Amino acid sequence: MANTASARKRIRQTEKRTIRNRARRSRVRGFLRKVEQAIAGGDQAQARDALQAAQPELHRAATKGVFHPNTVARKLSRLSARIKSLGAAAQA
Template sequence: MANIASAKKRARQAEKNRAHNAAARSRLRTFIKKVLLAVAGGDIDKAQAAFREAVPVIDSSVNKGLIHRNKAARSKSRLSARIKALSLKSA
């Protein structure tokens, strides 16, 4: 345990930041999962709506430093590809 006041404060801040980042990461994963579940269910409209909701959340995660911009681009690309494949399969 830290003895110096600044180190104690840093430890408090680190714990608060860790909890905040964990919540934000969970939110990100939830929005991605909603798209995947809609695609698995075969509902194109629901999948597209979920994708439109997920994109801003993914982008804001990059701005907050939660994930790398390449990971965000990869996630959006893969989700988009799944939706496109679903629409081609049902057409």
């Protein structure tokens, strides 16, 4: 257990930050789930809209330190490539 006042304060700060980060991570997962469902449904327009809604949330999570910026970039790149391939599959 923490013995000093500063250590007790750090524990309080960590608890608050953990709660906030958990909410942010959960929110991002919800946005990603909507994109995945749209891709699975095969609707490119809906998937594109869902990705546009998810993008700012992902970047915000990276800014706040919940996700590494490269992780966000990788996720967005892979999702947009999958959405793009939906259009190619529909044309073929």
